[in-house]
Structure formats: C-alpha cells, structure tokens
Amino acid sequence: xKGLIHIYTGDGKGKTTAAIGLAIRARGQNLRVGYIYxxxxxxxxxxxxxxxxxxxxxxxxxxxxxxxxxxxxxxxxEIRHECLEGxxxxxxxxxxxxxxxxxxxxxxxxxxxxxxxxDEVLDILEAKPENLELVLTxxxxxxxxxxxxDLVSDIQAIKxxxxxxxxxxxxxxx
Amino acid sequence: xKGLIHIYTGDGKGKTTAAIGLAIRARGQNLRVGYIYxxxxxxxxxxxxxxxxxxxxxxxxxxxxxxxxxxxxxxxxEIRHECLEGxxxxxxxxxxxxxxxxxxxxxxxxxxxxxxxxDEVLDILEAKPENLELVLTxxxxxxxxxxxxDLVSDIQAIKxxxxxxxxxxxxxxx
Numbered sequence: 001x002k003g004l005i006h007i008y009t010g011d012g013k014g015k016t017t018a019a020i021g022l023a024i025r026a027r028g029q030n031l032r033v034g035y036i037y038x039x040x041x042x043x044x045x046x047x048x049x050x051x052x053x054x055x056x057x058x059x060x061x062x063x064x065x066x067x068x069x070x071x072x073x074x075x076x077x078e079i080r081h082e083c084l085e086g087x088x089x090x091x092x093x094x095x096x097x098x099x100x101x102x103x104x105x106x107x108x109x110x111x112x113x114x115x116x117x118x119d120e121v122l123d124i125l126e127a128k129p130e131n132l133e134l135v136l137t138x139x140x141x142x143x144x145x146x147x148x149x150d151l152v153s154d155i156q157a158i159k160x161x162x163x164x165x166x167x168x169x170x171x172x173x174x
Numbered sequence: 175x176k177g178l179i180h181i182y183t184g185d186g187k188g189k190t191t192a193a194i195g196l197a198i199r200a201r202g203q204n205l206r207v208g209y210i211y212x213x214x215x216x217x218x219x220x221x222x223x224x225x226x227x228x229x230x231x232x233x234x235x236x237x238x239x240x241x242x243x244x245x246x247x248x249x250x251x252e253i254r255h256e257c258l259e260g261x262x263x264x265x266x267x268x269x270x271x272x273x274x275x276x277x278x279x280x281x282x283x284x285x286x287x288x289x290x291x292x293d294e295v296l297d298i299l300e301a302k303p304e305n306l307e308l309v310l311t312x313x314x315x316x317x318x319x320x321x322x323x324d325l326v327s328d329i330q331a332i333k334x335x336x337x338x339x340x341x342x343x344x345x346x347x348x
Contacts, residue, residue, distance in 0.1 A: 004335055006187070012328065012329070013325055014192035014195075014329065017192040017193075017194075017195025018191040018192040018195060019191075020191075020198050021195040024194050024226050024227070025221075025223045025345060025346065025348070028221075028223050028225050029222045047199075047202075048202025049199045050202075100345070101346075146332060146333070152331075153329050155188065155327050155329050156327065156328045158326035158327065158328050159320070159324065159326040161178055166324075169175060171200045171204075171205045171275070172196065172199065174199070
C-alpha cells in the first residue's frame with residue numbers, strides 16, 4: 001500500500017488529536033506507529049495521551065521540548081540543533097523501515113518559527129519510504145509543504161474557548 | 175470543571191479522529207468517556223479504533239448503523255426512529271451522570287440528512303449536565319448548533335485523496 005503524506009494545519013483545535021486518533025486506528029489494524037513531537041514539554045504539561053500511546057505499542061520521541069516562551073535562557077540556535085537532531089532520527093527510522101505510520105507532531109511550527117528551513121522539511125517528505133504514511137501537524141504549514149502532501153486538512157477555529165479566556169484544561173487540552 | 179460543547183465539522187479528514195484523540199487524552203487523565211456513533215456500520219467496515227477504545231474503558235454505542243446508500247431496503251423513517259432511540263440513550267446517560275466526556279460521532283449528519291430535527295439536537299445540547307464535555311462531529315453542522323457550542327473547528331479539505339481516486343484504506347480511514 002502506497003503511503004500518503006497528511007497535513008493537519010490551521011488555528012483550530014483538532015490537529016494533534018486527529019493525529020492521535022489516526023495512531024489509534026492504525027494500531028487497531030496492527031500497523032506499526034511512531035510518534036515524534038516537537039516544541040512540547042510533557043515534563044511541564046504531562047500530555048496524558050503519551051502514556052496510553054506507549055501502552056498501545058506506539059514509540060514516542062520528543063525534540064526541542066523547551067519552548068523559549070517558558071525558558072528564557074534557551075537560544076534559537078539550541079532549538080534549531082535539537083530540531084535537526086529530530087530530522088536525523090526520522091531519517092534513521094526511514095532506513096530501518098520501522099513504521100507504517102509516522103506522526104511528526106508540530107513540525108510545521110519548527111518551520112514556521114524558523115528553527116528548520118523549508119528545504120530541510122521538504123527533504124523529509126521526499127525521502128519518505130514509499131509505503132510509509134507520514135503525518136505532519138501544526139499551524140502555518142507552508143505552501144510548498146502543502147504542495148508535496150496528498151491530504152491537507154485546514155482546521156479553522158470558528159470558535160475557540162481560549163478566545164473567551166478559558167484556560168487549558170486537564171484531559172481536554174493535555 | 176464546567177464542560178464545554180465542541181463541534182468538529184467540515185469536509186476535511188480529521189473529525190472523527192480528533193474526537194478519538196480527545197477520548198484518548200481524557201482516558202489518560204482517568205476521565206470517564208462514552209462514545210456514541212451514528213450512521214456507521216462497523217459490521218461492514220470494522221472500524222479498528224472501536225476495539226482499542228473498548229479496551230481502554232470507553233463505552234461504545236451505535237445507532238442508525240445501516241446507511242441507505244448500502245441498504246436500499248431501509249426507510250428514512252426507520253433511520254429516524256433509531257436516531258431518536260440514540261437521543262433517548264443520551265438523555266439516560268445524562269441522568270446517570272455517567273461520563274466526563276461524551277462523543278456524538280456523526281450526529282451532525284443525522285440533522286443534515288433530516289433524520290433528526292434541529293430542535294431535537296439543540297435539546298441534547300441544552301440538557302447537557304454542567305460538568306460534561308460534549309463533542310459533536312460530522313459535516314454540515316447547522317448555524318444554530320454552532321451558536322450553542324463553545325468550541326467549533328471547521329476542518330476544510332485543502333486536499334483529499336478521495337478527490338484523486340484513492341480509495342478508503344485499512345488502518346487510515348477505518
């Protein structure tokens with residue numbers, strides 16, 4: 001089965017959760033699933049989905065976890081290096097043919113915020129093993145990334161509770 | 175914690191998977207989760223996510239499973255009766271205060287296709303217990319339903335593989 005490239009982008013809620021739902025569906029068919037996240041700090045937020053995914057046999061990797069918003073001492077250069085390390089790991093996983101579905105959660109943000117260059121991310125799309133289903137999430141997917149993808153969902157926030165001052169809630173946002 | 179009403183609508187891929195991802199996140203925080211689907215026929219498609227959700231302690235209920243597209247002998251009236259039975263079950267679950275998160279997958283379709291009336295679905299939103307987080311999915315959410323919701327994500331299909339003739343794939347679409 002030829003694997004496609006999915007992108008879940010836009011300002012609305014549902015990008016990461018859609019990727020997690022795909023992971024669950026794929027595990028239900030015994031597909032091999034890897035989940036790589038960028039710019040998220042489980043040590044801070046304790047993303048509850050990670051524990052369940054691990055139990056279900058999904059391998060989880062995190063890169064560039066410390067966001068400058070919360071860690072004033074971290075430099076853009078350090079974050080870039082960690083993102084590049086992530087790309088290296090992805091290429092290693094490609095060579096091992098380790099997964100049927102690989103999720104790159106928030107990698108669009110790495111590009112949008114300048115930690116990765118467009119060519120570097122395009123290279124990850126182009127180097128994808130033919131049978132691998134690859135999923136990218138995060139706001140602000142670039143036009144060239146969208147052109148390379150087979151499936152693009154733009155999740156628009158018609159209403160978002162953050163807009164009316166409702167804070168992140170345990171079990172719903174993390 | 176006050177529970178919100180979420181809607182995931184639009185033509186793009188990611189509505190049901192976003193709801194499943196939310197279910198996983200909520201279970202990761204030990205919230206009690208119920209999942210009710212309309213107009214889906216697992217006997218036909220074997221939705222792989224259902225087995226995993228059940229193992230994770232999510233209760234699953236299905237109504238109006240037989241779609242007229244595949245079952246020419248079923249009448250609109252029969253489907254309406256099954257949808258109404260679903261609403262009855264939802265109200266029973268409300269009274270029991272059984273869940274922290276309740277997903278009504280594809281209920282927007284019940285309304286869009288005329289099997290349920292707008293007032294009947296609005297009544298389900300209005301009768302929601304205060305602490306329950308309620309999630310509705312499906313294309314074509316009506317304006318009044320959107321007005322009652324706290325969080326609305328409109329998932330637009332910028333690219334969809336069905337458009338280029340790629341069929342439903344095991345582990346990805348079901």
